[in-house]
Amino acid sequence: MKLSADSPQVTLPIRGADISSLKKSEDKGGIYYDENGAPDDALKILRAHGLNYARIRVWVNSPDGYHGKSQLLEMAKRCKANQLKLLVDFHYADTWADPGKQPKPKAWESLDFEGLKQAVYDHTCDICSALKAQGTPPDMVQVGNEITNGMLWPDGKNDKNFDNLAALVKEGIRAVRDCSPKTLVMLHVDNGSNNEMCRWWFDNMLQQGVEFDLIGASYYPYWHGTLADLQNNLKDIALRYDKDIVVVETAYAFTSKDCDNYENVITTQEQPGYPFTPEGQARMLGDIITIVRGVPNGRGIGIFWWDATWIAVRGNGWDPADPASGNNWENQALFDYESRPLPAMDVLGRL
Numbered sequence: 001m002k003l004s005a006d007s008p009q010v011t012l013p014i015r016g017a018d019i020s021s022l023k024k025s026e027d028k029g030g031i032y033y034d035e036n037g038a039p040d041d042a043l044k045i046l047r048a049h050g051l052n053y054a055r056i057r058v059w060v061n062s063p064d065g066y067h068g069k070s071q072l073l074e075m076a077k078r079c080k081a082n083q084l085k086l087l088v089d090f091h092y093a094d095t096w097a098d099p100g101k102q103p104k105p106k107a108w109e110s111l112d113f114e115g116l117k118q119a120v121y122d123h124t125c126d127i128c129s130a131l132k133a134q135g136t137p138p139d140m141v142q143v144g145n146e147i148t149n150g151m152l153w154p155d156g157k158n159d160k161n162f163d164n165l166a167a168l169v170k171e172g173i174r175a176v177r178d179c180s181p182k183t184l185v186m187l188h189v190d191n192g193s194n195n196e197m198c199r200w201w202f203d204n205m206l207q208q209g210v211e212f213d214l215i216g217a218s219y220y221p222y223w224h225g226t227l228a229d230l231q232n233n234l235k236d237i238a239l240r241y242d243k244d245i246v247v248v249e250t251a252y253a254f255t256s257k258d259c260d261n262y263e264n265v266i267t268t269q270e271q272p273g274y275p276f277t278p279e280g281q282a283r284m285l286g287d288i289i290t291i292v293r294g295v296p297n298g299r300g301i302g303i304f305w306w307d308a309t310w311i312a313v314r315g316n317g318w319d320p321a322d323p324a325s326g327n328n329w330e331n332q333a334l335f336d337y338e339s340r341p342l343p344a345m346d347v348l349g350r351l
Contacts, residue, residue, distance in 0.1 A: 013302060049346050057145065076136035080135070139184065195237070245292070248303075249304060276331075
């Protein structure tokens, strides 16, 4: 299964944004505006700027009641109404899952390994079936979020071998295929500029017989090496695995200033030539897009910005278990501190 650009010069087929924060932001009073200062639906604004895909994470039983099945179903309808395709990001956790932590959902903690496999299948099938039943089947699914070091720790941790991780991932993929055969399946690792890691990880998954459609990789310039590193790795893995590649998470700050009196993750890590300004943010994104478009054989097919709609709104903080926690990412959204579109939004939608 292949989606590809016809040439390095064409607009990327996938121009997406993670909008997982949007529903909670709106419920807590967040309002989004167009360039003229008129309030509007954030999804409509993103679509008007040329974006064509939305990414939404799903947790099993979130402490705040968000990021679950009911929210996903509601947002999927809105995405379809705004002509946005849908990527569902399964975390298989009750909260954040990433390379440093892959916690089991509380309801799954006492399950043996066979039970975990069944839980992965059932949860994946339940979500995909519900989306399909309401007429919004997922266009793409991630079986796990940044699962470089495994998932559902400790059972699915891949520090010794890939047997358990591969078995769990296969159950997620099987559920997607059973419920929604046309949905593309992505496997997602974190460091898109680390060639040694990517080779190690995808070699092992393929040796375990894991069948998938797309390679997904995160790339944050502060943490994941240079643009040259990203370019070299994407070129190598495109030729090595002959699969389409998506930079499924990236972001860059448009300011070093804070908006909610809660210290941001990124404040002083400017990259040379890319100041923390709206123009610097747009320039960084444009150069990442150029790299993805230049992946051999048209295998670089898209980019998603993370988390495009996460503006500073009281009650919509980083910690889902703590309503008082602030947002430490608002200086990397695609909306400025007046909740209007930044230049990078046009870059993502038009290039």
